[in-house]
Amino acid sequence: MQPWGISGPQFLLLYPLAVIAGLAVAGYARRWANRTAQAELPPTVEYAEVAFLAGGTDRAVDAAAARLVHSERLRVNRKGVLSAPGDPASDHPIDRDVYEVVRQQPTKVHALRRRLKAMPQVRALSERVAAGQRSRSPRERALAKYASLALLCLVLAVGVARLVDAITDGYPVGYLLIQLIVSMAIISTFYIGVWPLPARSRAGTRW
Numbered sequence: 001m002q003p004w005g006i007s008g009p010q011f012l013l014l015y016p017l018a019v020i021a022g023l024a025v026a027g028y029a030r031r032w033a034n035r036t037a038q039a040e041l042p043p044t045v046e047y048a049e050v051a052f053l054a055g056g057t058d059r060a061v062d063a064a065a066a067r068l069v070h071s072e073r074l075r076v077n078r079k080g081v082l083s084a085p086g087d088p089a090s091d092h093p094i095d096r097d098v099y100e101v102v103r104q105q106p107t108k109v110h111a112l113r114r115r116l117k118a119m120p121q122v123r124a125l126s127e128r129v130a131a132g133q134r135s136r137s138p139r140e141r142a143l144a145k146y147a148s149l150a151l152l153c154l155v156l157a158v159g160v161a162r163l164v165d166a167i168t169d170g171y172p173v174g175y176l177l178i179q180l181i182v183s184m185a186i187i188s189t190f191y192i193g194v195w196p197l198p199a200r201s202r203a204g205t206r207w
Contacts, residue, residue, distance in 0.1 A: 003162065008175075008176070011162060012175055012179065015158075018155050018158070019186070022152040023152070023190065025148055026149070026151070026191075029144040029147065032136075032144055034136070047092075050063075057125070062113075064094045064095050065082060065109060065112060079108075082107060084102040097119045098112065149191060152187050156184065159183065160180065163177065
């Protein structure tokens with residue numbers, strides 16, 4: 001009797017197909033999560049919304065910092081450290097948040113991004129743009145990511161269960177073990193290296 005009523009060669013043929021199907025679902029989920037919907041824009045769109053559409057909250061923070069540096073409300077030294085020598089003198093709430101963080105502690109842009117992501121004004125911008133159906137909300141993107149990851153983890157779990165059964169029954173498991181290792185490496189690379197990359201619009205613009 002073969003484990004699960006299917007021979008080893010048959011399982012070795014079907015298992016990669018299951019992994020490929022799971023990766024196809026994950027790829028579609030990533031495209032869905034990064035898709036921007038067409039929405040009717042108001043007559044005037046503020047700079048933060050344009051920056052958010054171009055690259056999310058990081059780009060919005062970058063744009064605010066650049067505005068403040070250009071207007072000499074912030075300074076940046078040769079090491080890329082931002083400092084706040086003067087008055088922010090800006091009515092925009094994200095500008096004020098950026099200035100306040102830098103005033104408290106001079107910092108580089110990448111650290112500023114991390115600190116500003118949790119700020120109420122930046123989160124409100126993300127929710128406001130998502131409400132206008134111009135992009136998926138952070139919650140929707142996370143749901144798509146972890147739902148597709150759960151599916152692939154289920155596929156891996158089936159492979160591990162088959163491996164354990166084969167070892168218990170004394171069947172050779174070398175090829176199956178290699179398939180599992182390769183599958184785990186591919187799935188890890190997809191979620192760690194590929195998923196975070198910005199998607200591209202049809203015109204080739206990165207979003």
